[in-house]
Amino acid sequence: MTTFPAERAVRTTPEGLLWEPSDRWVRARRGEVTVVDSRHPVLVWEPAVPVPLYAFPREEVREDLLRPAKNPATGTHTGSRIFYDLDLGGELLENAAWTFPAADLAGHIAFEWFSRVGRGLDHWYEEEEEIFIHPRDPHKRVDAMASSRHVRVEIDGTLVADTVRPVLLFETALPTRFYIPREDVRMDLFVPTGHHTGCPYKGRADYWSSRSGAAAPANILWSYPDPLPAVGPIKDLLSFYNEAVDITVDGETLERPVTPFTRALSEQTRR
Known part of the structure; x- marks a missing residue:
């Protein structure tokens, strides 16, 4: 028999991030190029930001398209120190991705949402449903x-x-x-x-x-x-x-x- 907890614990990092695993299959594209295809996404809430973002295990991200950022966006995303430009051949998206400094999230990469900040990946899907702006918060009705x-x-x-x-x-x-x-x-x-x-x-x-x-x-x-x-x-x-x-x-x-x-x-x- 499989036992499920009464409620899923949201975890806290020393940096003030909140995060929890998600069971949703998440994909994200830039144009026709699939950059993320993940069955193990993590929802992350940054301090003072009311909506979550997704972060993904590196092995479920097209790392071959990522380059160390030429002009890192310092001071954003809760002290993140590593930023990436997304290189799509004819298009370079600066600071499209980053890693969080939290040890709990080591090995995960997050991406900007074009519909939220005007840059980043422009088509996002949970299962077969396209989603917009940011992930839906599982703790919101x-x-x-x-x-x-x-x-x-x-x-x-x-x-x-x-x-x-x-x-x-x-x-x-x-x-x-x-x-x-x-x-x-x-x-x-x-x-x-x-x-x-x-x-x-x-x-x-x-x-x-x-x-x-x-x-x-x-x-x-x-x-x-x-x-x-x-x-x-x-x-x-x-x-x-x-x-x-x-x-x-x-x-x-x-x-x-x-x-x-x-x-x-x-x-x-x-x-």
Whole structure:
């Protein structure tokens, strides 16, 4: 009989890194070149960085494509001392890979994600599913639940959405987001912006800004036209940043939360 522990231990290194093995089969490419093909990846959390990265055993990495970095990116990635450039023949990606100084992670190499920092490997897969931005944190939940709550949204005193059929999205460490059917949003008050973002838990989002301009930050409204299966109920629904609008739920006005988005939204509003 195989016995599984009740919970998997996250390990800590003297350098302040947290890490744990993953059972997922992970592959990563640059263009059409597979650089990583690993069945023994490790998730690593750096201090003060809320999302994890993957590191891989050297034998599961195309080391023949790595060269000692010409201009090492010192001061990044928790004291890492060894950086590599990725040489793809006609393309050289500087500081695309590195090793962590922790003894626990000796023999492992990590790579940058292009969709996160604008350089590095640009296609990542867990099993047969493409993933984006960064690995999904196994200690984080994202649940989309249909509701009959009465949700009203106002921007600078103007009612812009009113629904009794929202989908509530509960995401660890973030405020509840209220996804509203398009028919219940005053879309005449908004204009599409062409802005897009990617989320490893939800997919790719499209954005709208308020036509009034100064009353709200840009890209205040968004939607996922083709969300990942785990959050399928939010498909084509629309949500607002709680941090920058006034939301009333069942007659109770919610306080605007302070989140990692608050400062950027505030600066956009002042422009």
